[in-house]
Amino acid sequence: MELLLFDAFNGLIQGAFYALLALGLSLIISLNSVINFAHGGFMVIGAYLAFTLAPYLGFWGSLIVGPILAGVLGLIVERGLIRFMYSRPDPVYSLLMTFGLALIIEDTVRSIWGAQGLPFQIPAALDAPLSATYFFLTGYRVFVVGSIILATVALFAFLRLSNFGIRIRAGIHDLETVSALGVNVYLLRSVNFAIGTLLAGFAGVLAAGVLQLVPTMGNDVIMATFVAIVIGGIGSLLGSVLGGLLIGLAAGITTAFYPDASDVVIYVMMALVLIVRPRGLLGQEGLFE
Amino acid sequence: MSRRIVANGIVWLLLLTVPWWLPVVGGYTALGSRVLVYALGAMGLNLLLGFTGCMSFGEAAYFGLGGYGTGLLLMHVTHNTWAAVTFGMLLGGFAAFAFGPLVMRRRGIYFAMITVAIGQIFYFVADRWNNLTGGEDGLMGFSRQPLHFGSTIVPLSAVPFYYFVLLFFALGSGAIALLLYSPLGHTFVAIRENRRRAQFLGIHVERYVWASFAIAGLIAGLAGALNALQNNFMSPANLYWVESGNLVIMAVLGGMRSFWGPLVGSIIFIAIQDYVSTIFPNNWESFIGILFIAAVVFFPNGVLGFIRRRARTVTKTLMPASTEARETHEPVAT
Numbered sequence: 064m065e066l067l068l069f070d071a072f073n074g075l076i077q078g079a080f081y082a083l084l085a086l087g088l089s090l091i092i093s094l095n096s097v098i099n100f101a102h103g104g105f106m107v108i109g110a111y112l113a114f115t116l117a118p119y120l121g122f123w124g125s126l127i128v129g130p131i132l133a134g135v136l137g138l139i140v141e142r143g144l145i146r147f148m149y150s151r152p153d154p155v156y157s158l159l160m161t162f163g164l165a166l167i168i169e170d171t172v173r174s175i176w177g178a179q180g181l182p183f184q185i186p187a188a189l190d191a192p193l194s195a196t197y198f199f200l201t202g203y204r205v206f207v208v209g210s211i212i213l214a215t216v217a218l219f220a221f222l223r224l225s226n227f228g229i230r231i232r233a234g235i236h237d238l239e240t241v242s243a244l245g246v247n248v249y250l251l252r253s254v255n256f257a258i259g260t261l262l263a264g265f266a267g268v269l270a271a272g273v274l275q276l277v278p279t280m281g282n283d284v285i286m287a288t289f290v291a292i293v294i295g296g297i298g299s300l301l302g303s304v305l306g307g308l309l310i311g312l313a314a315g316i317t318t319a320f321y322p323d324a325s326d327v328v329i330y331v332m333m334a335l336v337l338i339v340r341p342r343g344l345l346g347q348e349g350l351f352e
Numbered sequence: 353m354s355r356r357i358v359a360n361g362i363v364w365l366l367l368l369t370v371p372w373w374l375p376v377v378g379g380y381t382a383l384g385s386r387v388l389v390y391a392l393g394a395m396g397l398n399l400l401l402g403f404t405g406c407m408s409f410g411e412a413a414y415f416g417l418g419g420y421g422t423g424l425l426l427m428h429v430t431h432n433t434w435a436a437v438t439f440g441m442l443l444g445g446f447a448a449f450a451f452g453p454l455v456m457r458r459r460g461i462y463f464a465m466i467t468v469a470i471g472q473i474f475y476f477v478a479d480r481w482n483n484l485t486g487g488e489d490g491l492m493g494f495s496r497q498p499l500h501f502g503s504t505i506v507p508l509s510a511v512p513f514y515y516f517v518l519l520f521f522a523l524g525s526g527a528i529a530l531l532l533y534s535p536l537g538h539t540f541v542a543i544r545e546n547r548r549r550a551q552f553l554g555i556h557v558e559r560y561v562w563a564s565f566a567i568a569g570l571i572a573g574l575a576g577a578l579n580a581l582q583n584n585f586m587s588p589a590n591l592y593w594v595e596s597g598n599l600v601i602m603a604v605l606g607g608m609r610s611f612w613g614p615l616v617g618s619i620i621f622i623a624i625q626d627y628v629s630t631i632f633p634n635n636w637e638s639f640i641g642i643l644f645i646a647a648v649v650f651f652p653n654g655v656l657g658f659i660r661r662r663a664r665t666v667t668k669t670l671m672p673a674s675t676e677a678r679e680t681h682e683p684v685a686t
Binding site: 092096100144148155157159162165166167170173286289290293297323341 | 401407409454457460461462464465466468469470472473476477479480481593594597600601604608634635637638640641642643644645647648649652
């Protein structure tokens with residue numbers, strides 16, 4: 064029973080990462096109409112930058128600066144490359160571009176920091192288990208879940224309450240009309256892309272404390288993130304959060320019974336959702352179909 | 353029309369004489385076989401990508417599945433190479449046929465995401481099912497067997513194997529060409545040009561997308577089967593989504609709208625990969641990434657599309673009276 068709880072909790076943490084990544088990716092897909100294959104790459108960059116900065120800024124400083132740098136890099140990439148793809152109606156181009164970016168990022172990270180795994184130091188105060196029976200419930204894990212919830216709530220508040228956030232949501236709905244109403248949609252898209260990559264970087268730094276840092280960690284999570292978005296329903300931000308948590312939990316519970324299937328189970332889940340409810344759990348009907 | 357015949361003649365003449373001229377320009381025959389294998393896979397994909405207008409990003413699954421099928425059959429069932437290739441091809445085609453209904457209703461980026469995610473299923477199965485597939489280490493222990501023609505035995509060393517691959521390449525590309533001339537092929541193009549209008553004309557678009565998906569999978573399976581024989585080895589990496597991206601970039605790099613585009617793309621991609629990985633064994637991935645971005649930015653219509661457009665501009669300046677060729681416009685997805 065405790066082991067099952069342990070695996071389920073592990074899965075939930077994994078799912079929280081997926082949810083955060085899926086949220087950022089979902090924003091980018093909806094407003095920028097770009098599947099960001101390099102999303103995992105931005106996560107890795109955030110994590111490695113935080114690793115390098117940690118000796119100077121400490122854990123808390125790097126937890127903030129790492130993601131911001133990933134966001135700035137996202138802004139540069141959007142301004143320098145992605146925005147030229149908006150005028151091309153065929154999405155294959157932006158897809159291939161971010162695909163190339165993902166390869167370059169992974170290779171660059173490997174060249175700079177090496178292919179070997181690196182440990183990321185977390186504050187000792189967070190490292191201790193909170194309870195003797197539930198040894199897996201370390202302070203850091205609870206902190207991770209808490210920060211992800213906080214980031215999600217902050218993002219939703221931003222999208223609901225701030226003028227800029229409302230414009231982003233309006234742009235997701237109908238970019239042309241928003242543009243006709245005098246909103247600078249280029250700025251909107253750039254900032255949106257930066258927010259997405261910032262969230263990816265944030266997920267990366269948090270993940271670095273749980274797992275160790277390897278250059279390929281982005282490759283493995285990006286597909287799970289896709290699955291989370293498809294399950295949750297493309298175009299629905301809340302859906303991607305839900306999808307992320309669900310697949311994490313499913314993978315965790317599967318680990319308890321049949322570890323070899325833990326990777327496959329989320330894809331099987333996706334196939335089932337597509338059969339039963341093709342638009343995803345919270346997706347709008349007819350969108351992208 | 354006659355120009356097309358001349359162009360096709362040159363292509364086939366060059367392909368038939370590869371073992372003579374490729375070593376002279378610095379290559380080796382096995383490199384030629386690899387180009388053909390990937391070109392065949394990319395041509396199958398291009399049926400879906402360039403001619404039906406569906407962005408499949410999971411073609412590596414059917415490519416790899418064909419390879420695993422061939423390898424496993426050679427290891428456990430028979431030493432007949434023909435049977436193994438056929439089995440691999442059918443396996444890829446069958447898997448695509450089975451998963452087609454899941455993707456056939458989607459379009460645009462949604463289609464891409466779902467195809468790539470479905471492809472990952474096969475990757476994880478191959479990666480984890482150690483007893484059958486050899487897991488992460490890959491499938492080893494099979495090799496291409498000599499061909500028996502009556503009493504003569506042809507060992508498949510580098511040069512005969514090249515012609516073996518060329519035979520299947522000719523069959524595969526011939527089948528694609530026939531298909532594109534048939535009403536089925538015209539229906540694919542109609543769906544690409546305007547899906548909604550095709551629907552109004554009474555075409556069951558989803559069924560045709562399914563058909564295109566299955567045929568692309570069949571051809572990818574064939575290419576994968578040849579790939580397994582080429583390497584005498586199968587790695588789960590052949591099923592990974594990065595491999596799918598390689599096939600897509602070959603089609604785009606050469607020219608999605610041209611019949612020979614994927615072949616040209618495959619030549620460029622494999623030549624660069626081979627060249628760069630010997631000079632920069634540690635950083636060749638970055639170069640491939642840069643190639644991806646450069647191809648998208650500078651050759652959105654592929655190398656063949658670029659040449660064709662150039663040729664058209666030249667004709668226009670020489671003969672301003674000639675009517676301007678109508679550009680096809682993609683319908684914006686709603």
